[in-house]
Amino acid sequence: MEEPPSFIADEMNGRLARWLRILGFDCLYISGGNADNNILKLALKTGRIVLTGDKELYRKIIRRGGYAILTPGDTLENKFRYLKNKIDLKKWVGKLPHRCSVCNSILVKVPSSTIPDLPPSVKERFTYVWHCNNCGKTYWEGSHWINIKKQIKRLLT
Ligand SMILES: [Zn+2]
Known part of the structure; x- marks a missing residue:
């Protein structure tokens, strides 16, 4: 491939x-x-x-x-x-791994309960989140995600 x-x-x-x-x-x-x-x-x-x-x-x-x-x-x-x-x-697009926008490492999908410093509201709403084992940043598909998707569409078309 x-x-x-x-x-x-x-x-x-x-x-x-x-x-x-x-x-x-x-x-x-x-x-x-x-x-x-x-x-x-x-x-x-x-x-x-x-x-x-x-x-x-x-x-x-x-x-x-x-x-x-x-x-x-x-x-x-x-x-x-x-x-x-x-x-x-x-x-x-859609065929690549999720990647940390801060440090370029590949993200891993983990249960939100395993990330200690995540806000409780996020833990409640999202069973799984994406975590960067290199820099420690955690990602979830919150409200900002809609804007990210819009921007991606704008950039690719
Ligand atoms: Zn990172």
Whole structure:
């Protein structure tokens, strides 16, 4: 079976990384000092697709035989548009694991009673929640979920 695409987002693409993770895509986020070099090295080593707004970095990666997509524009919608033109994201939606939007780890479905610091109202409403064993964040399909679904629809169409 074909592997889903995996990504590295640069510091201009933090929001894009977050939304790719919400869709279930494996997307690292690399920023800070020496980020360009770290991104380049990791991209060549792993074959991950680099998402960058930086033409210089984009050219560098392509020249060295890596894979990069330029994501200019300052809004999430614009960046997504560039990405969608290059990669068929839609065909993966619903087939990928749930992923932590904060740290990119795969979430596990657990009984809500096993998470001690969850508000009692959440425990009452949801028998199961999604938990990140790496950063400790817990997710449930609360009212904010409707907005997330709406945004996903907007980004993908
Ligand atoms: Zn996490």
